Amino acid sequence: MNATQPASHSTAYSGQEAQTATDAAIDRTRLPDDKVLLRAAVDLTRDLHTAKPGIYWPDMLGSALIGYAALAGAILTDKTWLAILLGLVAVQALYRALLFIHEISHMHRDALPGFRSVWNLLVGIPMLTPSFMYEDGHTIHHSRTKYGTPEDPEYLPLALMKPWSLPVFLLIALLAPPALMIRFGILAPLGLIFPAIRKMNWERFSTLAINPDYRRRPPAEAKRRWYILLETGASIWALALFASIPLLGWRPLLVALAVFSVVAVLNQLRTLVAHLWENQGEPMTVTAQYLDSVNVPPPGIAAAMWAPVGLRFHALHHLLPSMPYHSLGEAHRRLSAHLGADSTYLQANYTGMIPLVGRIAASTMRARNTDKSA
Template identity: 70%
Template sequence: MIAQEVIDARSAPASAPAQAGMPKKSEIPDDKDMLRAAVELTRDISVAQPRIYWPDMLASAAVGYAALAGAILLDNPWAAALSGVVAAVALYRALLFIHELTHIHKDALPGFRFGWNLLVGIPLLTPSLMYEGVHTLHHARTRYGTAEDPEYLPLALMKPWSLPVFALTAILLPFALLVRSALLVPLGVVLPPLRHLVWARFSALAINPGFRRRPPEGDFARMVFWQELGTSVWAITLLASTFLLGWRPLLVALSVVSLTAFLNQVRTLVAHLWENDGEAMTVTAQYLDSVNVPPPALLTPLWAPVGLRYHALHHLLPSMPYHSLGEAHRRLSKHLGVDTTYAKASYAGLAPLMSRLVGSTMRPR
């Protein structure tokens, strides 16, 4: 149903803002002063710092797995449930380092990609292959917001029921990932048509149902092989463990990861305004279709961790490490001021953004 909504929305003659007398997203010109300032004011903070990345990722994973063990082992249901929530939030932060892996220079953090995959990506059935080579398409100048963008849906132009369906489908993601890695990928070794289908349709963390992934090549293809092998062996081991431990540990773990996936899907709902109707956009238009939720919003680091509270700024500076985005935002805000294009992408929090999105879906078209 959502796939048909995408088709209908992208065939609509105009977006909601255009109907209200504002220019369409695709017609917004670039603010060259803002783009120049974003580059010039942040050169000295553009290097990823291993002393920040490694402890943050390792601590998030350690807390997440310890809390997950509590959720599985504790007898008190309330204590187990609380432990499960802590696990979901901590593992959510650990998982979102996959976003950083797609942008940092390959030589910036030696061993970090391997370490993250070994400790987080493969155990949670989400190796970095599912995002690398995909997310960068979302940042391509001519792809963002179009039918070729794997991470864009015109949600603001769709029906109101699309939003809860979009969020709740994430709950099934861990179960789908388990089937993919334990069954479909191994079967694809002996059934080439299935292998091609799984890669094209089910190997990317994409939300655009029309996206089809191209076959991997070169060094990336070799990395994919080892990551798929490791994830499949782990997935089969998880299923085999039920013969010794029963189904409860695995179901609890999958439920925790389901909550993690739901948190990410909620964040995705407010990462952009989702108001583009399918045409190519300028960098400034892409920025204004994206969202910053800067301080003093207190809960934002929980639902938009690892720098994702500055998602609009990230679209101006995709390679800026997450630990520098707060300082970059402060510099640009001070330099450009409040009555500027830069300030227009900042919002107060999750609730106002959700209210705006829901209101957009209810506008007559």
């Protein structure tokens, strides 16, 4: 799902005009930590860090059940309009179910016993996105010293790249489902025979990364067995999908791939507006990381659809990464009321997806104009 591969994190800019165009990003990179904000984030939310099983389990199970039922209906119906309607329901429900992978990556192993395993069985493996594809890489993304640097698998300076980078970044997500079938159904079995393929598969195709230069390190010994089990399950499922074609025909697989492709594009669009993407590779303070991230808080309701499971509070999540998704709304209310309208905290709030896309697109256009005048 890599969109582009720039020569460096500043290839889109050159000369004096490039310097002018990126002043704001550089200033944010050098921004010192707002200690009042960081202290308030800790002090005001001490009671909000317990994951509630009564919220997690029904939300995840209900989303998966609705999603698969709608998908089955879309496959079985012979009415085009109904197939499209059920497909859209499946997209929204399975998208929500899939995004629990983000919660799992931050979840302590003793919190919600069995949740990680059940999610992998019901969602991660059937959607060919087992949790190991997110857990380790996402931890790096939250590292104070590695966020926004070339070592971050989930960061590209998209706002400083060429205009064509944005549509490519989104459209490449359409290929994710068939690519995952190849990764688990072909490359993984071949990796049992050829060590070079196994090494390539792990380093390059085992992390949900957008940084094309990222290479994953071998797993820690304590996690190796768990990762092997997940990869084996996903490989068996991918092979079963290939085997279903002569038995069931192409329609079931093509409808499922179409639904999963829309899910992937929706997630890629959410990723596009999760950050401002203005860092050029330098380490950033926690406050700078926060301001390079995005909150789209209520009262708008659209963000609850395209950024579910708490991801509409993505900047707040970077302040408090271990906070359960169901507590982020209350944490936001407390911090907003306590810190006031002129605080650093509210500077990460935006009104919706369209203004954010427009901001990033405008930045890429400045990069194009700079190249033309250079």
